[in-house]
Amino acid sequence: MVIILFHFFLLYTAAAVGLSPPPTYPNGCQPTRCKRGAPSVRFPFQLKGRQHENCGSPGFNLSCNNKNQTVLELPKSVKLLVKRIDYVKQMIQVYAEDGCVQNQLPNLTMSLSPFNLLSDSYYYSELRNFTLFECSDEDQSDYSNDNSISCLSSKPGFYVKYTDSDYARTDLLHCRKTIDLKEVPHALLSSGWTGSNNFYFNWSRPSCGYCEARHQGCRRNDTNPSGFECFVIPIKHMGTRTKLMISGISIASFFLALGLSVVLYVHHLHKKEKDAQRKIEQFLEDYKALKPSRYSYADIKRITFDFKEKLGQGGYGTVFKGTLSNDVSVAVKLLNNFKGNGEEFINEVSSMGRIHHVNVTRLVGFCADGYNRALVYEYLPNESLEKFIFGDKGENHFLGWEKLHEIALGIAKGIEYLHQGCEQRILHFDIKPHNILLDQHFNPKISDFGLAKLCSKEQSAVSMTAARGTMGYIAPEVLSRNFGNVSYKSDVYSFGMMLLEMVGGRKNIDVKVEHMSQVYFPEWVYNRLDKGEALGMSIENEEHDKIAKKLTIVGLWSIQWYPVDRPSMKSVVQMLEGEVEHLTVPPNPFASKDEMRAKLPINRELPTISE
Known part of the structure; x- marks a missing residue:
């Protein structure tokens, strides 16, 4: 370990002193500035005449005037002086050279700019249409409306005021219209801002603030979907003080790593190392x-x-x-x-x-x-499970029996966690393929908790003022209390219905089938299973047949009419993890009501808690 760290130290130090510099800025795109003390200009900005035209992002044009002041150019012909650029927060502070930015408003088209004007609360300033009027000061009360722009006044005894074109609430008796302004940031004309000469613009793309916050550079990359990439800033572009600081950190890091390696090695020999490591991993998880x-x-x-x-x-x-x-x-x-x-x-x-x-x-x-x-x-890039079990217009998105089994087991573990793993029990009440999302590896994740309810683990049932869920997946007791009280077993029923849909590749209620006897798929599949007949699915080998049969049996157990006849999600997980030979076919959940009523114990009531 010490030898490995020593090689790491040599490589790190070599990079720090510039012997093997990492990728640098594109040619002609090194950071620059108009003069000493002026803001540093780097990507996404480009300084005309001093940097290559491809160094910046479109719309981020800066230039130097004859006084070597940094100038921001906005569409179509607005020029403002730059006071400061914050690359981390992605903000630029500007001001007008003549102290009156409103002089340039007729030339401003913010919709063509990548910038947004920030108001004093650091929210984007809304774009509106305004009309400017030149008014005489005969009506002094009108002047007190506080919507005048003093810096635009060009005649003694006159002042310029504005009115929002959408509302036009201003008294214009002693005024004449001068110009219409289109899509102007409201803050530039609103009360409290017309006398200010410092403004903040913000940009959202490219979002190089992430690179800057990590003390890395940002450069253009047209092959990247985001249009940019982060990179390590070479030491040769840093000052001597920075080089010494990084070199010192490198040496200190080496000795710190060396000391840490000795401590870790001794700790590794300790008898309780494995137990301590396991606790740390559990904590991080x-x-x-x-x-x-x-x-x-x-x-x-x-x-x-x-x-x-x-x-x-x-x-x-x-x-x-x-x-x-x-x-x-x-x-x-x-x-x-x-x-x-x-x-x-x-x-x-x-x-x-x-x-x-x-x-x-x-x-x-x-x-x-x-x-x-x-x-x-x-x-989650692979959208919902619904897409892969109900093909549209004959499309086949079948994932394979092994993956279907993994997905079913993952969903079951997720629901078991909701029922038993949280401080309070969470009942989802809308388990269905549309609410099961798949990540890039097709691992299932339960989503959409808009109908969920929280209850204590000590309570076995919840009360409801109205049924909730999606037809076809709603447990019988949610619709009628004759079947028992609503409880966590209602989620088990919805899961069972979804399992049967995964096996059959079709909705549990399908009015498009040819034979009416197959309209209610769960009952049809139970009859086929009970008679030992094929389930009508594409089975390639014996292992696939076992998976299909296991999922079917677990699904039928989960959709028993009465909640107490259904297994808990913990039992469902055990059945899915076990062998199909150890499973028994459940009682017919579609028997007559008289038969089901005869099966009921005398006392099936569960305590109820309020919503």
Whole structure:
């Protein structure tokens, strides 16, 4: 270990002193500035005349004037002086040379610019249409409306005022119209800003702030979907002080690593090393999930690039693809603003905020900004299980029997965690293929907790004021209390229905089948299984037949009419992990009501808790 660390030290030190520099800036794109003390100009900006035209991103043009001041050029012919550039926060501070930026508003077209003007609360300033008027000061009361622009006044006894073209509430008795302004940031004309000469613009793409925060460089890369890439800044572009500091850190890191290696080696010989390592790994596993973050609506717009890429839409709202500042892809569910949406939002955040399981979708964050509500999840590229078991227009997306078995087992473990692994029991109430998402390796993750309920583990049933769920997957007791009380067994029923759909590759209720006897698929498949007949699926070998039979038997056990006849999810996991030869075919769940009533014990009642 010591030899390995020594070789690492030699390589690290060589890089630090510039013997083997890492990839550098593109030719002609080294950071530069107009004069000493002026802001440093680097990607995504490009300084005309001093850097190659491909050094920056489109729209990020800077230049030096005859006083060597840094100038930002905005469409179509607006020029502002640059005071400061914050590459980490992706903000640029500008001001007008004559102290009146409003002089250039007729030449400004913000829609063609990559920048957004930030208001004093660091939110994007809304673009509006305005009209400017030149007014006499005969009506002094009108001047007190505080919507005048003093720096535009060119005649004694006159002043310039503005009015929002969409509202036009200003008294214009002693005024004449001078010009119309289109799509101008509201903050440039609003009260409190017209006397200011310092403004902040923000840009969202390219998002090089991630590289800058890690003290790395950022450069153009047209082969990358994001259009840029991070890279390690070569030492030769740093000052002598920085070189000495990094060299000192390198040497200190070597001795620190050397001392640590000795400690680790001694610790490795200790008899309790394996147990300590196991505890550390368990700790990291338990706490690797991040606490959900709260985002503003402006954050949601930035993450989704103004809702550019839509992934899907439903009654709950619309899902868009987004990217966080660290280039992590997310799915943003923008909820509709209608009655009842608040309850589903609270259910989802309160339920998923406490869930950390490999088979449950992770809630990254949420937005509750006024009437705007959104949920931010991890992005799962393979969409839902529904796509792979119900082919559209004859398409075949069959995943194979081994993978179907893995998916079924993963879903079962996820539901078992919801029922037993959390501080409070979580009942999902909407288990179905559409709410099972698949990651890049086709591992299943349970999603959409809008109908979920929390209850104590000591209680066995919950009360409901109305049925919840999706028809075809709703347990009988949710629709009628004659079958028993609503409990965690209701999720078991929904899981069983989904299992049978996975086996058959069709909906459990399908009105498109040729024979009416096959309309209710679960009953049809039970009759085939009971008679020892083939289940009508493409089975290639004996192992596939065993998997299909196992999934079918577990599914039929899970959809028994009465909750007490269904297994718990823990038992379901054990059955899926076991051999099919050890499973028994369940009683017919579709027997007559008289037969089912005769099977009932005298006391099937469960204690009920309030919602």
